[in-house]
Amino acid sequence: MRCLVTGVAGFIGSHLAERLLEDGHEVCGVDAFVDYYARHIKEGNLEVCRSSNRFTFVEGNLLDLNLASLLDGVEWVFHQAAQAGVRASWGREFSRYVDCNVLSTQRLLESLLHLKSLRRFVYASSSSVYGDTTALPVSEDTAPHPISPYGVTKLAAEHLCTLYHHNYGLPTVSLRYFTVYGPRQRPDMAFHRFCKSIIGSEPLRIFDDGSQTRDFTYITDVVEANIRAAMSDAATGQVMNIAGGSRVTLHDVIHLLEEIHGSPLKVVFEEKQRGDVRHTFADTRRAEQAFGYQPLVSLWQGLANEFQYVVGLYQGSYAIRA
Secondary structure, eight states: OEEEEETTTSHHHHHHHHHHHHTTOEEEEEEOOOTTSOHHHHHHHTHHHHTOTTEEEEESOTTTSOHHHHHTTOOEEEEOOOOOOSGGGSGGGHHHHIIIIIIHHHHHHHHTTTOTTOOEEEEEEEGGGGOSOOSSSBOTTSOOOOOSHHHHHHHHHHHHHHHHHHHHOOOEEEEEEOOEESTTOOTTSHHHHHHHHHHTTOOEEEESOSOOEEEEEEHHHHHHHHHHHHHOGGGTTOEEEEOOSEEEEHHHHHHHHHHHHTSOOOEEEEOOOTTOOSBOOBOOHHHHHHHOOOOOOOHHHHHHHHHHHHHHHHTOOOOOOO
16 A cells, blocks of 8 residues: 555654554655654654655645645555644644644645545544543543643544545544553653653652543554554544553552652642543444454553653663563
8 A cells, every 4th residue: 555644753653654664555754843842853753664665754744735746646644643732732822733733634635535546544533522521431422522722623623534524425534542652652741751750860740639540542552543444444434432441540650650660759749731631531342343443552561661762762771670
């Protein structure tokens, strides 16, 4: 298959592109290198992909690029590009979220209308679309009520995918990711921050009281879900939860990190942030029925892998204590 991966230099996009290359596909990756975090980290994410002669890279904004030439012959599109971050989406920054998350998605969908080679468009949605629902585990039939501007833009783009499917027959599928973690996770995300604090002998800072829960999903499970969604006819036109089956409190996460690191950790609790939901927990039966989705990586193993990555990023090699 000839594949297009947007946001290819990011956390999920780079892992997905690597897997596609490993599976023998041809990959064109696009990234705008927005300044949400350091460019050198994103460049590092692309090292493996750039070593393949079946990978081409295009730097640019989806609002400005010549999409017709970029999409020529493409069969699978994985739209991972977005302006991320719940807490940063308020105020003046909201216009960037609209541009990156809504307008870019609409322009990409429009450009696909006459692409005869297209077999699947997989959109990276988010559990943020649900907001602070108390009906757990949450199913895709639950009415979305995002409580952050970020969630609003992700839901808007998801609705666009559904509209283009119903009105034009575009083979779209939207995957609602639940708290993805693992090597290359963005520096602003909790597990990355926790691991960096550990190696710097600093206290771990947790927003709220630590009893909030998340359904954490390991990166390779998310990548597998994308591949299966692209291959499955039953996924077309669907919206699906993709989660890890690891709903735990942040207190539980700290205990696991203490086991991985091998010593007690100091924790500081800070004020709850606007837009942060209290609990997430997904019903993933729809993805299971459509294409056999099953998360495989345990939270302990996934955390250990991320810890090793963060140590390598900032300090060099490190051996996980058994």
